[in-house]
Amino acid sequence: MNDNLSERSRQILEAVIDDYIRTAEPVGSRTVTRRHGLALSPATVRNVMSDLEEMGFLSSPHTSAGRVPTDKAFRFYVDSLLHVPAITENQQEEIRRQYQVPGRDVGEILKETSKILSSISNYIGIVVAPRFAANVFRQIEFVKLFGRRILVILVSESGIVQNRVIEAEEDLSTEDLVRMTNYLNELLHGLTIAEVKARIVREMQDEKVRYDKLLSRALKLSEVTLEESAADVFIEGQVNILEQPEFADVERMKEIFHTFEEKSQLINLLDCCMKADRVNIFIGAENFLSRMNQMSVITASYASGPNTLGVLGVIGPTRMGYDRVIPIVDYTARMLSELLGRE
Amino acid sequence: MNDNLSERSRQILEAVIDDYIRTAEPVGSRTVTRRHGLALSPATVRNVMSDLEEMGFLSSPHTSAGRVPTDKAFRFYVDSLLHVPAITENQQEEIRRQYQVPGRDVGEILKETSKILSSISNYIGIVVAPRFAANVFRQIEFVKLFGRRILVILVSESGIVQNRVIEAEEDLSTEDLVRMTNYLNELLHGLTIAEVKARIVREMQDEKVRYDKLLSRALKLSEVTLEESAADVFIEGQVNILEQPEFADVERMKEIFHTFEEKSQLINLLDCCMKADRVNIFIGAENFLSRMNQMSVITASYASGPNTLGVLGVIGPTRMGYDRVIPIVDYTARMLSELLGRE
DNA sequence: GGTTAGCACTCGATGCATTTGAGTGCTAAC
DNA sequence: GTTAGCACTCAAATGCATCGAGTGCTAACC
Structure with a gap:
């Protein structure tokens, strides 16, 4: 051609x-x-x-x-x-201002981020929560709840918390839990989560550990907690799409909202961009989600230091204002990296 | 009349x-x-x-x-x-089956709950996350992150975790944090969160504490973390509403989706039901959300032991099958209470 | 007196023909 | 290569007649 x-x-x-x-x-x-x-x-x-x-x-x-x-x-x-302009002062200001809500956990920051993306772009904002695996281990805690239930809390360097309630096979005293905590924190200090997993497997085969019931139980519990759960995703501004004339039709709307209920597919799509260049663009049918064939996605990944944590982006009609949205996505990703990063 | x-x-x-x-x-x-x-x-x-x-x-x-x-x-x-029938065996089975995904944190259980409500009722499922204030304090943890950032983790009896990243005013060593943790856990053991708040205020005025910088700093940190954040809410099945013929009109759809983006209003509405009888029903314009005037809400509250934790429900058109949905909402609330409760 | 058959009337929905106008493709002239 | 001119196309809008489900009213019926 x-x-x-x-x-x-x-x-x-x-x-x-x-x-x-x-x-x-x-x-x-x-x-x-x-x-x-x-x-x-x-x-x-x-x-x-x-x-x-x-x-x-x-x-x-x-x-x-x-x-x-x-x-x-x-x-x-x-x-x-396309000639992509730098982001304007105003927009920068606007984004910073919206982030100015203090004292929140990571989840809230992510939700806020997707709101920001949506409100400034006037399209749909989407943020995929950090994949825990990409993170550096910081600390593990066991909290005894009623009965045999134990709450396992896993914290990463960037302050991301993952927790699970686990039904233990037998009663564990608070002292047991403290010992388990200390053991694991020592063992896993400074590793990435991926390394942590490998380490646990290796450690479980260690002679010394195999005969210490408590330790091997600790390993098992942490292993369960590490199982990657379905990534969280925050989507905001779905109404914005209803304002677009090309979607002002009931059937098409249904299609679109179906897509957004099937979050796993969206996550897959965005996950592909984890390793890509700063800004990534899928246009219409390029993003193999058949239902999204009239929409484009602009993504960027955010990071904490050298570790790519996750992906965020804006979803809009194929005819969206790319020149306007690209800098927004790019800048927001950088801001979020800053917020989650080490400064 | x-x-x-x-x-x-x-x-x-x-x-x-x-x-x-x-x-x-x-x-x-x-x-x-x-x-x-x-x-x-x-x-x-x-x-x-x-x-x-x-x-x-x-x-x-x-x-x-x-x-x-x-x-x-x-x-x-x-x-x-209306003659409300008991829930059928099949439906019970179905609900139990869907809950059969093991090892998750409370947030995931709540999200799953709203999915269950939506998929079984064929309307919209909604779950308001537990108000932390209604809970009994279990444990507090401080985790040092990069720089002066500290992650504060608060755990309640029922395993609900609330966490915040806080920028401390000065460097705190790990030992400092351990001391703070021990002090607070001792002080607050077994109180409800509401009591915890009062206790902190009282303790801050104590002579002994006022001269111990570390302790008063600990109290301040925990106070910040306790600030009630906007309640989380899980909404699933919004597409279901698109299938209802009376909403097959673009303008009305916009209205509805606007309502669901304004989550705070929904939360207010459901919060009213916290103290009410088991099942609560708002019909059409009765629920003062003007935009929801064609919809009804069926709610029930869930609890852990004697403490009402939160509210869940189903939102559908005013002409929904009340006889079918009421038992579903009721039973799901009971199941969730069981899952979060002490057994 | 409550019940019903009968009938004129209302009004949205449906179908059909007509018109309108923005836009195309082709051809011939510039 | 560019352009004016013109016939042609087709969706959308408009107008109009028809249809039918449903109502309200009245008079007859049990």
Whole structure:
């Protein structure tokens, strides 16, 4: 396929995309000449648009309805035409201001983050909570509850807390628990969670430990707690999508909200971006969630020091204002990293 | 207002309500005679229905469209006509089965609960997380993070964990933290959180403590952590509402989803039920959330022993199957109490 | 007097033909 | 290569007649 576009073709394509982003309506040849001071007649533009359609950048819903940019066009736009500006002072200010609620736990910060993303972008904000595995172990605690129930609390360097209530097989005294705590904290100090897991397995085979019931029980309990639970995800601003004219149809709405109830799929999608460059963009059908074929996702990962913790992003219609949203996502990710990081 | 309904009026009202619950369409006089073996002609039924309209139990959308039960009718239905059956074996089984996912923290159990409520009722499930204040103090822990950040973890009897990251005013050594922990755990043992708060205030005025910087700092930290944060709420199954024909309209949908983004209002609403009888029902406009005027809420509170912890419920259209949903809500609340309780 | 059959009337929903207008594609002239 | 001109297309809007479920009223019936 020959995608070498002439300068003029690019201009016209950009004009169509710009217009479509603004109006969500198919764009006709006249509109292009009128709104973008091109010294060309509609007829000429039509010819060019016809070529662009041939090449797969445009498509027409029906014969007499103007043309709409395809996913391919948006991809080209994002890769080649788009000039992403730096984030404005105002937006920075706005984001900082919204973070200015003091004294909260990590979960609240993440929820707040997705609210910020949604309210500033006017689309949907999404934040996938840190994968515990990416973290550095800090401390483990056992708290005795009623009966044989034990609450195991696991804390990472960045202050992320994971806890589970576990039914122990036999009664454990408070002293037992203290001993277990000390043993484990010593053993696991400074390891990443991934290393912790390996270490536990190794330690369980150690002669000395195998004969100390308490220790091996401690290992078992911590192993259970470490089981990766389904990652939490915070989604805010779903109503914003209802304001988009292209979704003002009951059937499509159902589709979309179904997608958002199936959070695991979304998590999978975002997880792919954990290792990618700073900002990642999926356009329309590129993100293999068939139900999201009219939507784009802009993601960025956040980190604490060298450890990538998780991913956040904005979900909007394919025709979203990429130039406006990309800096927002990027900056918010950096802010969140700062908040969770070591400073 | 004279609401003494004759037996026949009641039968007809019930027939209209039943039919409306099934179809979501205005009910005409013929339908009433046809589907409910009443030995009456449509004309007679019309007369009665006219009376019922007069009394405010029915209303007609327009002249030739049959009649629709009003909120008042549903209130009467729930209070006087409805015979709530016991929960079926199958449903019990289903609920138990869905709870059968082991080893999770309280948050996950609550989320699961709202999923259960939604999937079994086919409406929206909602669970308000336990108000920490209603709980009995179990343990406090301080974990040193990077720099001056300290993670404070508060655990209640029922295994509910509340945590906050706090920026301390000066460096605290690990030993300091251990001393603080021991002091507080001793001081606060066995009190309810409400009592804990009072105790902290009192203790801060104690001569001995005022001169021990470490102790007073410990009290301050715990005080900050105890600040009631916005209650968490878990809402699941919002898509279910999209299936209801009476909401198959873009404008109304927007309304509804707006309501669900404003979680604080929902929490307020449910909080009112904390102290009420087992099952509580709000019909339509009765729940002062103007945006929810076409919806009903069925709630029940859950507890751990004598302490009411929180509220859960199902939100559906006013015409929901009350007889089906009430036992589900009731039973789920009991199950959850059991899970969180002391057994 | 309550009940019912009969009938005129109402009003949204449905279907169909017509019009409108934005937009295209093609051709011929510039 | 560009453009004016024109026939053509097609969704959307408009107008209009029809349909039918349902009502309210009246007069007859038991």
